[in-house]
Amino acid sequence: MIKVKINGQEQSWDGDPSLLLLWYLRDELGLTGSKYGCGQALCGACTVMVDKEAARACITAVSDVAGREVTTIEGLHPTGDHPVQKAWRQVNVPQCGFCQAGQIMQAAALLDQNPKPSHDQIRDAMSGNICRCGCYQRIENAVHLASTGV
Amino acid sequence: MSIIENSALGKSTSRRGFERHLKVENVSRRAILQTLGLAGGFVLAAPLLSRQAFAAYETGAGKMPHGTVVDPKVFVSIAPDGIVSILAHRSEMGTGVRTSLPLIVAEEMEADWSRVRVVQAPGDEVKFGNQDTDGSRSTRHYLLPMRQIGALARAMLEAAAAKRWGVPASEVKAVNHEVVHSASGRRAGFGELAADAASQPAPAIETVQLKSPKDFRYLGKGQVSIVDLHDITVGKARYGADVRLPGMKYAVIARPPVTGGKLKSFDPADALKVPGVEQVIEVKGWPWPSKFQPLGGVAVIARNTGAAIKGRDALKIEWDDGANAAYDSVAYRAELEAAARQPGLVVRQEGDADAALKSADKVITGEYYLPHFAHASMEPPVAVADVKSDKAEIWAPVQSPGGTREDVAKTLQIPPENVTVNVTLLGGGFGRKSKCDFALEAALLSKTLGAPVKVQWTRDDDLHHDFLHTVSVERIEAGLDKSGKVVAWRHRSVAPTILSTFAAGADHAAPFELGMGLVDMPFEIANIQCENPAAKAMTRIGWFRSVSNIPRAFAVQSMVGEIANATGRDQKDMLIELIGSPRIVKLGSVKDLWNYGEPYESYPIDTGRLRRVVEFVAEKGNWSRKVAKGRGLGIAAHRSFVSYIATIVEVEVDDKGKLTVHQVDTAIDCGVFVNPERIASQLEGAAIMGLSLAKYGEISFKNGRVQQRNFDDFQVVRIDEAPLITNVHIVPADADTPPSGVGEPGVPPFAPALANAIFAATGKRLRALPIGNQLAI
Numbered sequence: 001m002i003k004v005k006i007n008g009q010e011q012s013w014d015g016d017p018s019l020l021l022l023w024y025l026r027d028e029l030g031l032t033g034s035k036y037g038c039g040q041a042l043c044g045a046c047t048v049m050v051d052k053e054a055a056r057a058c059i060t061a062v063s064d065v066a067g068r069e070v071t072t073i074e075g076l077h078p079t080g081d082h083p084v085q086k087a088w089r090q091v092n093v094p095q096c097g098f099c100q101a102g103q104i105m106q107a108a109a110l111l112d113q114n115p116k117p118s119h120d121q122i123r124d125a126m127s128g129n130i131c132r133c134g135c136y137q138r139i140e141n142a143v144h145l146a147s148t149g150v
Numbered sequence: 151m152s153i154i155e156n157s158a159l160g161k162s163t164s165r166r167g168f169e170r171h172l173k174v175e176n177v178s179r180r181a182i183l184q185t186l187g188l189a190g191g192f193v194l195a196a197p198l199l200s201r202q203a204f205a206a207y208e209t210g211a212g213k214m215p216h217g218t219v220v221d222p223k224v225f226v227s228i229a230p231d232g233i234v235s236i237l238a239h240r241s242e243m244g245t246g247v248r249t250s251l252p253l254i255v256a257e258e259m260e261a262d263w264s265r266v267r268v269v270q271a272p273g274d275e276v277k278f279g280n281q282d283t284d285g286s287r288s289t290r291h292y293l294l295p296m297r298q299i300g301a302l303a304r305a306m307l308e309a310a311a312a313k314r315w316g317v318p319a320s321e322v323k324a325v326n327h328e329v330v331h332s333a334s335g336r337r338a339g340f341g342e343l344a345a346d347a348a349s350q351p352a353p354a355i356e357t358v359q360l361k362s363p364k365d366f367r368y369l370g371k372g373q374v375s376i377v378d379l380h381d382i383t384v385g386k387a388r389y390g391a392d393v394r395l396p397g398m399k400y401a402v403i404a405r406p407p408v409t410g411g412k413l414k415s416f417d418p419a420d421a422l423k424v425p426g427v428e429q430v431i432e433v434k435g436w437p438w439p440s441k442f443q444p445l446g447g448v449a450v451i452a453r454n455t456g457a458a459i460k461g462r463d464a465l466k467i468e469w470d471d472g473a474n475a476a477y478d479s480v481a482y483r484a485e486l487e488a489a490a491r492q493p494g495l496v497v498r499q500e501g502d503a504d505a506a507l508k509s510a511d512k513v514i515t516g517e518y519y520l521p522h523f524a525h526a527s528m529e530p531p532v533a534v535a536d537v538k539s540d541k542a543e544i545w546a547p548v549q550s551p552g553g554t555r556e557d558v559a560k561t562l563q564i565p566p567e568n569v570t571v572n573v574t575l576l577g578g579g580f581g582r583k584s585k586c587d588f589a590l591e592a593a594l595l596s597k598t599l600g601a602p603v604k605v606q607w608t609r610d611d612d613l614h615h616d617f618l619h620t621v622s623v624e625r626i627e628a629g630l631d632k633s634g635k636v637v638a639w640r641h642r643s644v645a646p647t648i649l650s651t652f653a654a655g656a657d658h659a660a661p662f663e664l665g666m667g668l669v670d671m672p673f674e675i676a677n678i679q680c681e682n683p684a685a686k687a688m689t690r691i692g693w694f695r696s697v698s699n700i701p702r703a704f705a706v707q708s709m710v711g712e713i714a715n716a717t718g719r720d721q722k723d724m725l726i727e728l729i730g731s732p733r734i735v736k737l738g739s740v741k742d743l744w745n746y747g748e749p750y751e752s753y754p755i756d757t758g759r760l761r762r763v764v765e766f767v768a769e770k771g772n773w774s775r776k777v778a779k780g781r782g783l784g785i786a787a788h789r790s791f792v793s794y795i796a797t798i799v800e801v802e803v804d805d806k807g808k809l810t811v812h813q814v815d816t817a818i819d820c821g822v823f824v825n826p827e828r829i830a831s832q833l834e835g836a837a838i839m840g841l842s843l844a845k846y847g848e849i850s851f852k853n854g855r856v857q858q859r860n861f862d863d864f865q866v867v868r869i870d871e872a873p874l875i876t877n878v879h880i881v882p883a884d885a886d887t888p889p890s891g892v893g894e895p896g897v898p899p900f901a902p903a904l905a906n907a908i909f910a911a912t913g914k915r916l917r918a919l920p921i922g923n924q925l926a927i
């Protein structure tokens with residue numbers, strides 16, 4: 001039995017401990033905000049926070065997060081008003097939106113560690129997150145906006 | 151107008167349907183209420199109206215399967231509390247159409263957008279008209295019908311209020327969600343009036359006035375965000391992959407690695423040992439080509455996707471590869487090149503290009519190669535199906551809900567009326583999700599298992615079993631006279647055709663492919679010949695955002711750069727000279743000029759507009775600026791999806807061959823427009839997609855198998871290599887210039903503008919994509 005806290009709630013899992021966190025979240029818990037885009041830590045669509053650090057849920061086993069705290073897009077802010085979320089809306093970042101949960105979680109983790117990232121630091125930190133629709137200019141602007149106050 | 155009039159495939163202008171059969175049925179009011187989820191609400195009643203009533207301009211909308219439906223009772227309902235529900239009948243894949251089309255209705259009916267709810271329509275083209283969200287057609291075909299729907303709804307509300315107050319209808323006016331009688335100061339909200347409005351006789355559409363554009367509150371303003379914005383930022387937006395049903399099983403499928411291959415045998419033992427795996431079953435496949443029917447293979451059914459993927463990894467399968475096992479991209483390229491060096495089927499001929507090339511003072515030849523591209527939408531194909539006896543319900547991110555409904559019906563051999571296709575948000579589409587094979591797989595599996603099933607494609611499934619963008623060689627010979635004027639132009643375009651996905655052996659381009667940048671090439675040159683040598687397909691070919699315009703624009707616009715260089719001219723001046731005088735291009739020698747399915751009278755090839763968009767981008771993007779050493783500017787212009795686009799790219803190539811894109815300026819003339827903010831986002835995205843395909847795009851085959859499997863060996867542009875600045879400039883349009891495409895036209899000019907810029911920076915002419923390591927020194 002693995003115990004893990006997800007978005008502040010205690011969960012326990014007695015299935016396959018090597019089940020990947022992404023599928024545990026999406027299929028077993030119904031937290032579908034985190035997305036599947038590649039399954040190999042190449043695209044960032046599945047990004048969550050594990051103890052405040054960005055992690056790719058698609059290569060993280062449930063057993064890896066035993067006793068730890070996982071935050072998904074659904075738990076980032078109680079009313080969805082994290083500065084990053086607000087900035088995303090202000091800048092009208094999304095096109096299809098499928099990558100955006102991962103982008104937002106990555107950006108939130110970045111600002112947590114580095115509240116005033118430079119242009120290059122933003123581009124570097126966000127480079128693991130693909131947006132096939134090509135919203136990059138707005139992503140960069142939105143991270144910048146979130147870091148300067150929304 | 152038709153894409154393949156004289157072929158055995160049937161007729162259609164649609165990207166999908168080649169056989170369309172749907173019974174027309176009457177729509178019951180109850181059914182509409184259910185659709186809108188508004189029991190107790192009120193639905194406006196109006197007769198079904200003629201399809202092009204009081205059209206200010208003709209479009210090809212009426213010729214699409216099932217045409218358009220201009221009927222407020224179908225698209226609008228008003229609840230007693232005043233909430234107005236408007237149907238979105240097209241699919242949202244990132245263009246903003248789920249917002250833009252309802253916004254047009256709201257504008258005309260004077261609804262307050264904050265009191266409008268958008269409701270996604272299921273697949274039902276009899277009721278809603280054509281739903282194929284492709285071809286950059288939604289605004290182009292629906293701006294006027296949506297305005298008409300809104301205007302009719304407004305007129306009915308006004309009539310209801312006038313009757314209630316006993317005043318002439320001409321004295322009342324709908325303003326911001328209520329109807330006002332200014333003489334008496336009386337007013338009534340839309341919610342109060344809805345019931346009366348529905349009992350009013352419907353006005354004749356000719357008597358209804360459209361709003362004057364100067365009174366627009368929303369259209370053309372760009373201040374309304376997409377309706378799903380909040381949900382997307384909090385993880386609540388529901389895509390195909392996010393659908394969950396009670397008792398739903400999770401499936402992944404191992405499919406034949408070679409197109410046309412078959413399952414020989416399989417051993418499920420190890421897969422069944424994986425915790426969470428429940429069953430392993432064979433999936434029916436259709437022989438290639440079969441339009442969008444499933445490829446077949448072996449499905450692993452599990453309690454979650456992770457277990458299903460692990461189970462599939464443990465399967466032992468033997469395949470019978472079939473003839474396409476010989477598909478090898480290196481050898482195939484050589485075949486295409488050989489074909490392009492021989493005369494081919496002549497598809498356009500003006501003057502005598504052969505003779506003029508022979509007598510030319512100088513001939514410049516460019517042979518360009520563009521590989522297969524993959525759609526790689528961020529959300530790989532996925533679908534949920536629940537099939538119970540002779541009824542099927544599908545939830546899927548499809549661009550073609552109507553076509554999906556028909557294909558599911560045919561595949562399960564049940565009537566289309568028994569199939570419900572619920573359209574989720576699409577995590578990107580780019581043409582891939584116009585082909586519903588993934589939904590058919592889910593339907594077949596659900597039927598076999600007697601339970602709801604989700605079929606999830608992994609990224610390698612997506613790259614291995616795409617309907618790929620074609621692969622092509624474009625060879626252009628330009629003959630110049632002594633003064634440097636281009637007097638002859640021969641363009642041979644050779645590429646496997648999309649028709650090969652529908653009919654075995656199809657080896658020449660369809661009119662809709664020829665019409666994307668080959669026969670509609672707008673330059674003013676005395677002797678022009680376009681040819682289309684045969685090419686045999688060896689994998690599934692399909693529509694990819696901008697389609698054949700990508701290779702054609704790359705070749706034609708790179709050639710402009712080559713001629714400019716050979717004659718010592720400025721690229722932009724050369725481009726303007728070749729476009730020639732402002733005129734309507736006459737293409738008398740072209741049989742079946744496709745023109746994107748649009749009547750030529752409304753949407754001619756207007757070189758005045760093409761020149762203007764070039765001048766516009768040159769001015770706004772400061773074409774005449776000097777750039778530092780190691781940097782270069784490139785320009786390209788292209789008409790596609792009946793819009794005019796020009797792009798300037800500034801690049802830097804350092805001494806190690808590293809490419810940086812400093813700035814992109816794109817100008818579009820898309821006629822009258824609805825949401826400039828979304829136009830900008832589409833063109834920003836098109837620059838990224840253009841850069842991705844130019845830098846990395848290739849899908850290649852060896853032994854019949856796709857060699858790329860994920861975002862490590864199939865790379866796309868990431869944020870750290872994105873252009874530092876992308877500016878979008880929209881050419882202001884008169885209200886009476888018909889609207890034209892936006893989603894696709896941004897892609898084609900990007901790669902040639904980039905190649906021209908790289909040439910300006912380095913003197914290196916790129917004639918093959920992807921760039922890969924061609925710039926490495």
Ligand code: FES
Nearest residue numbers: 037038041044058
């Ligand atoms: S799905 Fe995890 S990084 Fe792509």
Ligand code: FES
Nearest residue numbers: 096097099131133
């Ligand atoms: S918004 Fe579509 S992938 Fe990023």
